[in-house]
Amino acid sequence: MKNWIIGLSAALVAALVTLPVLADELEITRWADGLEWFLEAEPLAAGESRTFLVHATRLDEHSPVTGGSVALALHDGNGDVVAQGVAEAERPGIFPVALELPAAGRYALVGRHEGPEGERSSDLGEVDIPDAPDHDHAHDNDHRHDDAHDHEDDHEHPHGIWSWIRHWFSHEHDHDGEHGDHEDDHHDDDGDAITFLKETQWRMNFAATPARREGFAERIEVPGTIREAPGARARLIAPATGVVTAAESWPQYGRGVERGEPMMRLTLLPDAGAASGLALDVARARERLAAAEAEFERLTALAEEGVVAESRVVEARRERNTARAELEDARERQGHLGGDADPGAIVLRAPADGRVESLEVGPGEVVQAGQQLATVLDGERLWLVAHLYPADLERVRTLADPMVRQPGNRDWHALEGEPVWESGEFEAPGQLLRVAFGLEAEASRYRPGMPVTVAMATEAPRERILLPRQALIDDDGVAVVIVQTGGESFERRPVRTGMRAAGRVEIVSGLEAGERVVTEGAYAVLLAGRDTDDAGHGHAH
Known part of the structure; x- marks a missing residue:
């Protein structure tokens, strides 16, 4: 055994003297411009050809780049291109780019991907190209992505005896099993390093x-609800008694409409009155409002002199407000006639921008004046209403800039800004304080009535x-x-x-x-x- 060890040691020393030091395989990783570039190549040598296996990954979806082409270029110190190559995907995400390597030296490597989304270039760092070995040293440059060829670490290395020698010394093999502790120590040193293939x-x-x-900042979580903002829901009201039919096509649930767009057509019944009747309603409402405003001004002046009681001023103000509302209603009903209506029909138009939320009638139905026909909801104007208990309010440092999460979703979204409304007092049942935030820019992911979780800061960030x-x-x-x-x-x-x-x-x-x-x-x-x-x-x- 001793002679065998001495002979083997002599062979190893001879190999160390006569064999060249081999360069390591090249691996480069860069994350830039929405792409991950991962390159592999056999050890570089001046004047030889090498295939760079480029693994291109889309970072937004972490999926392989499947289309277009990848180009690599080596630039010298003057910025001139000294080697370049281009390839399409051999398999999804894998582009084998061949380069004829220039003379020994340091070069800047630049990658470029051209695809349907345009061109993206990335600086992949510097690479050192050594002189080629003096002797005939065969490189296996066919590092192909083929399921039939597995490159097993520490088992099949293209450098034969030299790889075996390095493997021997790096692992300190002991055929008699006397150095097991050293093997365990080596395993512990690399125990946290993990290889996980790109294809996986x-x-x-x-x-x-x-x-x-x-x-x-630390935050507490409170319940919340998505609600439509005040004024986001508009109602279509029949201005007179008649029969509703389609104006162009009958409205559909969820269909988007614009303010003033024809929704229905109302054919007036013989005893329902027409444009002249609506004009008379407007005139009467205008006269009533003028009289109410004059009476309010008269009583206000007398109350300032102490001639009449303040209660009469309050009653006059109420009468004026009622007359004003009646005039606005009469004008709105008159406006529905429009310039394109014939004396016996009215085109009913969308009262606001939004989507059709409900339809209360069907085509051919008889409706009465003042009856609700449909509602239109502006789904882009929503409120997030957070519900705070008294104990929550004591811990919350600021009501601004909350974060919100939908049910069943672990992703949180930040909302910037102050509350747009507060209830002002704790309300029964449950003694809750309601705080509302606008969601106009975020409304696409929410719907009215949806429960959410709201996180509010308890300290400065x-x-x-x-x-x-x-x-x-x-x-x-x-x-x-x-x-x-x-x-x-x-x-x-x-x-x-x-x-x-x-x-x-x-x-x-x-x-x-x-x-x-x-x-x-x-x-x-x-x-x-x-x-x-x-x-x-x-x-x-």
Whole structure:
């Protein structure tokens, strides 16, 4: 055994002296302009051809780029292009771009994707190209994405005996089993590093985002309700007795209408009166209003002199307001006639912009003057009404800038601004204070009557490193996150957490702002790092 070891040692020393030092395979990852660029290539050598496997991922959906072409270009120190190549997708997300490498030196690598959405260019950093080896050293440059060829780490390496030598020394193999403790120590050093293939990421719900330093405050959660804003619901009223029919086509539930758009046609009955009758109503209402205003002014002057009681002024004001409302109603009914109506019919027009919310009648029905025919709701003018108990109000620092979450959805949305209305007092039942916020810019995701959860700040915001709460994993009682260090490289990272509110969590230590953290699929990556068969490391493109 001793002679065998001595002979093997001599062979290893000879190999170290005679074989060249091999460069590592090239891996580059960049996140820019909505794309993730992950490039792989065999060790570079001046004057040789290399195929760069570009994995292109859309960051908004974390899906492979399927269309267009990818181009790579090497620029020298003067900015001139010294090598370039272009390729279409060999498989979804994978573009094999071939380059003829220039002389040894340092070059800037630029990637460009051209597709239906336009052109996007990204600076992929600098690459060093060494001189080619002096001896005939065969490179396997066919790093193809073929299901039939799996590149298993530490098993099939294109550099033969040299790879075996490096494998021997890096793992400190002991055929007699006397150094098992060293193997365990080596495993612990790399225990938090995880390889998770890009193709696996594309096939699952996966996402990663940079940890951000933002203003963050503790919040309490209170119930809320979506309601239409005052004046958002308009009613279509029959101005006279008659029969309703379609003006152009009969209105449909949910159909969008514009103010003044024809909705129905009202054919007046013989005893219902026509335009002359409505004009008479307007004239009578105008005369009544003029008399009421004159009486109100007279009594107001007398009350100031102490001649009449204040109660008579109040009664005169009420009469004036009633007369004014009657005049407005008569004018509105007269306006429905329009210039295009014949003496026996009235075109009934949409009272506001919005969507048809309800229809109270059908075509051919007889309706009475003043009867409601339909309602139109402006769905873009909604209120978020938060319901606060007295104890909640004591804790809330400010009512401005709440956050809201829909039922069954873990995503929170921020609302900027102050309340547009407060109830002013706690109301029974339940002694609730109602506070309303406008939702005009956010209305597309809400509907009247929808229950929501509202988060309101209890302190002034402070700068903190934040993550979505779903990025945090409880790993046997230890809070950990999965940090993405490269396209297919990840790291299990224990962290210490702080405040949690509105779907986000503060990271006190263990993570720096800007590091990319897996927010969807983190547990699957963690399990891949514990695969004892090393199945997650075989690169089977």
